[in-house]
Amino acid sequence: MTEKSTDDLALGQQICFPVYAASNMLTRLYRPALGPLGLTYPQYLVMLVLWEEAPQSVSSLGARLHLDSGTLTPLLKRLETAGYVARARDAEDERRVKVSLTEAGAALRARAEPIPRKLAGDLGLSEAEFEALRRSVWSLVKALETPRGAGIP
Amino acid sequence: MTEKSTDDLALGQQICFPVYAASNMLTRLYRPALGPLGLTYPQYLVMLVLWEEAPQSVSSLGARLHLDSGTLTPLLKRLETAGYVARARDAEDERRVKVSLTEAGAALRARAEPIPRKLAGDLGLSEAEFEALRRSVWSLVKALETPRGAGIP
DNA sequence: CGGGACCCAATTGCGTGCAATTCATTTCGC
DNA sequence: GCGAAATGAATTGCACGCAATTGGGTCCCG
Numbered sequence: 221m222t223e224k225s226t227d228d229l230a231l232g233q234q235i236c237f238p239v240y241a242a243s244n245m246l247t248r249l250y251r252p253a254l255g256p257l258g259l260t261y262p263q264y265l266v267m268l269v270l271w272e273e274a275p276q277s278v279s280s281l282g283a284r285l286h287l288d289s290g291t292l293t294p295l296l297k298r299l300e301t302a303g304y305v306a307r308a309r310d311a312e313d314e315r316r317v318k319v320s321l322t323e324a325g326a327a328l329r330a331r332a333e334p335i336p337r338k339l340a341g342d343l344g345l346s347e348a349e350f351e352a353l354r355r356s357v358w359s360l361v362k363a364l365e366t367p368r369g370a371g372i373p
Numbered sequence: 374m375t376e377k378s379t380d381d382l383a384l385g386q387q388i389c390f391p392v393y394a395a396s397n398m399l400t401r402l403y404r405p406a407l408g409p410l411g412l413t414y415p416q417y418l419v420m421l422v423l424w425e426e427a428p429q430s431v432s433s434l435g436a437r438l439h440l441d442s443g444t445l446t447p448l449l450k451r452l453e454t455a456g457y458v459a460r461a462r463d464a465e466d467e468r469r470v471k472v473s474l475t476e477a478g479a480a481l482r483a484r485a486e487p488i489p490r491k492l493a494g495d496l497g498l499s500e501a502e503f504e505a506l507r508r509s510v511w512s513l514v515k516a517l518e519t520p521r522g523a524g525i526p
Numbered sequence: 527c528g529g530g531a532c533c534c535a536a537t538t539g540c541g542t543g544c545a546a547t548t549c550a551t552t553t554c555g556c
Numbered sequence: 557g558c559g560a561a562a563t564g565a566a567t568t569g570c571a572c573g574c575a576a577t578t579g580g581g582t583c584c585c586g
Contacts, residue, residue: 228486228489228490229421229424229482229485229486229489230421230425231418231421231422231425231437233489234421234489235493235496235503235506235507235510236399236403236414236492237418237421237438238507238510238511238513238514239392239395239396239399239510240396240399240400240414240418241438241439241514242392242396242510242513242514242517243392243393243395243396243397244396244439244440244573244574245439245514245517245518246389246392246393246517247393247573247574248573248574249517250389251574251575260541260542261393261542262393262541262542262543263541265384265390265393268382268383268384268387268390269384271382272383272384277564277565278564278565278566279563279564279565284384285390285394286394286397286398287397287542287543287544288543288544288545289564289565289566289567290543290544290545290546290565290566290567290568291542291543291544292565293565293566293567294541294542294566294567295541295542298541309565313551313552313563313564314550314551314552314564315550315551315552315563315564315565316551316563316564316565317564317565317566329382332382333381333382336381336382336386336387337381339389340388343388343513343516343517344516344519345512345513345516349512350388352509353388353509353510353512353513354388354391356505356506356509356510357388357391357392357395357506357509357510358391359498359502359506360391360395360496360498360506361391361394361395361398363496363497363498364395364398364399364402364496365398366497397543397544400543400544401543401544404544404545413571413572414572415571415572415573416571430534430535431534431535431536432533432534432535440572440573440574441573441574441575442534442535442536442537443535443536443537443538443573443574443575443576444572444573444574445535446535446536446537447536447537447571447572448571448572451571462535466533466534466581466582467534467580467581467582468533468534468535468580468581468582469533469534469535469581470534470535470536
């Protein structure tokens with residue numbers, strides 16, 4: 221008696237679509253705030269990671285953001301051109317490239333500081349709704365970090 | 374006494390980042406399932422909308438998916454080349470382009486039917502968690518659909 | 527009915543994302 | 557130690573997303 225399949229393909233039934241739509245919409249929401257800083261949204265995420273810890277290798281940035289070198293290498297080159305980061309081969313292990321903050325890159329943090337609070341306010345969600353949402357979405361990321369295709373005991 | 378700013382810029386504090394990461398990860402999760410059908414993930418979303426109602430104009434597809442013609446036009450041309458949709462100017466209003474399903478496009482629905490349930494299972498979330506997450510993320514989309522930059526009474 | 531405002535799709539240019547491949551370097555097996 | 561496997565970044569090719577612009581089509585107002 222499973223309702224004869226309540227149309228699993230309906231857009232409104234999906235979990236994947238609202239995540240996809242919200243991601244695109246958030247990128248658009250951030251654009252006006254990030255434009256004056258000379259950053260795109262993915263570049264901003266890279267800076268967030270570097271502001272937490274620098275220098276870091278390309279692969280550790282990738283592990284944190286779930287991005288690979290094919291995406292990060294050109295992005296980091298643009299951040300380097302912008303003067304926010306420096307890239308140099310690690311002397312300890314010549315395979316690695318260490319990405320460090322320039323003075324301008326470190327200073328940019330102060331200008332980025334008000335952005336999260338301001339944009340969170342633009343959402344018009346209550347503090348409780350916001351917290352619940354943040355926990356929910358992080359739990360989805362955790363679930364996605366655990367591969368299931370092969371099955372787990 | 375606001376805790377002296379608990380580092381609003383920390384990646385773990387963001388709502389935007391997990392949405393972004395989850396979106397990319399979901400696209401990767403769907404790829405193996407969609408590859409055999411000859412669809413990319415955004416193309417799959419367009420097909421979901423068309424399976425609900427066809428024909429539709431480019432702009433109504435865009436309104437539903439929050440995408441514009443710059444994204445949809447080349448994507449629809451690829452779906453046309455693949456033989457899943459047809460595009461034709463609307464005789465009623467020559468500005469519009471009506472996107473309709475071909476026989477192959479309509480038939481593809483049967484092959485896509487098992488995908489949502491299968492991939493939802495791969496997440497390893499309980500039914501309750503899944504429902505809560507779906508509602509949460511949809512509420513974020515709704516919040517993002519309501520522009521706030523100018524302020525609402 | 528004439529013309530300007532508006533609407534819709536297409537195009538252009540740039541920056542991601544990612545699979546697949548390549549190349550240098552390091553590590554490991556023996 | 558030495559060659560093979562493994563690792564890390566870069567490169568290539570393709571498909572988005574989206575701002576900005578273009579150009580044809582419709583509507584509207586006098």
